[in-house]
Amino acid sequence: MTAVDERPAAPAPGAPAGGSGGSASRGTARAFAWMVVPAAVLFALFHTVPVLQGIFFSFTDSPGYGTWDFVGLRNYLALFTDPRVGHAYLFTAQFAVVATVLTNVIALAIAVGLNARIRFRTTLRAVYFLPNVLAILVVGYVFQYLFTFSIPAIATALGVDALGESILADATWAWVAIVVLAVWQGTAFNIIIYLAGLQTVPGELYEAASLDGAGAWRRFRSITFPMILGFFTINMVLSLKGFLQVFDHIIAMTGGGPGTSTESVGVLIYRGGFQGGEYGYQLANAVLFMVVIVAFAVFQIRVLQSREETA
Template structure:
């Protein structure tokens, strides 16, 4: 009993710092945010007034927020599908028997070490300076215009930069999953006459479901909270055409002094991401090998 009590005290002392940090930097700020979302605080005044659920009710009547929500969902859908497809294709390629495999792995992972702000500034310069010059020299009119300067094409400029930057991590996760696929199953399927496509969908893909689950959570969360690249590339423009939810929350809270309202928006986004992630994980968990 004494030994058990001593072990328990050791566990408590080792856990306590992490627990205190979690409470201080996550749990307490979350509770304070929930409190502020029920007020009309502007983020600067010493006093504020409680207005109940008025901020939450106003969210669904705010056309600017609804537009940002639509833009964010469209962006997320495209970026998730594109990143998953490219990452899986690269993972299959880089785990095959190819020459200079380690070199290409390093090359494809390189964008992940750069920040999205840096990537955004680089692509901003490419779209503004380099591509128009090339387009004019080759006589290609669409290429001679800055893609970020048109509200109909600015989204795709942001997507190009984010996809180039964000493929590396899902690719590495898929590569880790591919290394766990039993080779004897592939060999047995090959002997039975199964082609590459049949082996991929019947053997490889089911074993990749856990990695697909992780990647989906990360990519959906990253898509719904996109902020850095928009700040660096378009600042929400032209007009408000590329305002994401995260960027709009920043504007409402920091630039327009609607801190209570912005906090309500952020809590709504948190709840939305939590629900989407839960549903997605529950569905994909059922598709795992041995779960059916």
Template structure:
């Protein structure tokens, strides 16, 4: 007669016959990275180090010298950095750059959202109209700035003089108080289509049932926009603001083509000041300026990433 202990022994599963060493070897083999990935990543890292990291380190080194871009040089420590904080021209370029970036970011997002709402509506020839709106995005910024330079300097003053609009009878590019507005206008004209695409993607992700329910509740179009559309596309708004502001901080071509930094130094951005170091004989001084600007933009990027993570937005 079979006892209870014997039945328990029979019912127990057989012990694994795989040796422990074989199991650990299999785990290591599974976790091992395919060497092919190294062959793909290492060349890219090498190119990045050679063309990006190495020049950056060289720039940091020369920012601690009095190197003019040619001739002899000597180590002067942090003198360039100290002088930058005392330089009113550098301060002016930082003020202009950040005011321009903030203003342009706000205007671009307002214009792009308005265009996206219009293009998302059920209108005739919607595809063709979208194509027309997106043309500025594919044009060269330098070419666009030269075209608008001609319009602001020649066409617009002639028309203003003919119709008696005295403030515009002279080129606004020659006005220290108005030249920056021309740069904002041209930048908005070219940057708005890119932001519009992102807003269109957000608007098309909103379920139609949401608006149908709002219609049944008697909510008007403006109320639907504030209570439904805007909260549902908030992530896309955050992306546009972050990418736009970061991009506008480095605006260079449009300023060069429109004003060249003038009149005087009224529209000279930080990027233009840094570039002048390659030809103006103050290479090390502008390298120090570039290092400071890099640290500022890095800090802004970290803050922006924290905001993205806090809101759960995925880029």
């Protein structure tokens, strides 16, 4: 008589090892769900709900307290004829473009230098990243002191009359001081991103280019920059988005002055909404500003990604 093998058959490839495998997978999925649900609830409570509430009140004449009436699109239509709003948007756009270009040019130059074989490279990376971890309000007050007292005193001692007075009191040039602070602080983060991108460039490409007689600028233009275009896109989008929302720099340096010469959209929304009784009106301004920032970001990404594809 032939013996019968009573051992259980081996599980098919890809099947759970035991009967409890399916339940274990479901238990893991439930655990992940319970981890996500609290975060989703908190996000909705502290972000989504206030945003929707703000959009609703942008259609009212609410001063931020007491009674209010529904006014429809009146707030939005008034924004396009308000000269103060127009000046704030123009100043913010000009500031953001200048600061974004300078930040990325300087950060890329420093990152390329740090990526080269120089002494104390690791220490210098830490030094250059330091501005990103400092509180911008505190640093802003330090820069305000430098531009108000230190630089004029040094310029007067050296006989440079053009810098004998603080440019923060000059409506024409006060924005330059804000750009200096913004670029100094913003460059730090961009350097780290560019350094990460430079690590992805194969060294064999540089060796081959050197053998062909390519100089430093030619290697950068033909090898380095095309290889890190993705990182360049990230930095440009994040920089422009951040500088369009400039607030702390201006509050610490000029407070929006002299007059309203350095008043950004963020400062205008804060002053009008929380100090000027224009809560509903400035909420409409905030909604419009959100749309503008999204439009800028989408346009930037499309343009820069098209360059990546053709590079």
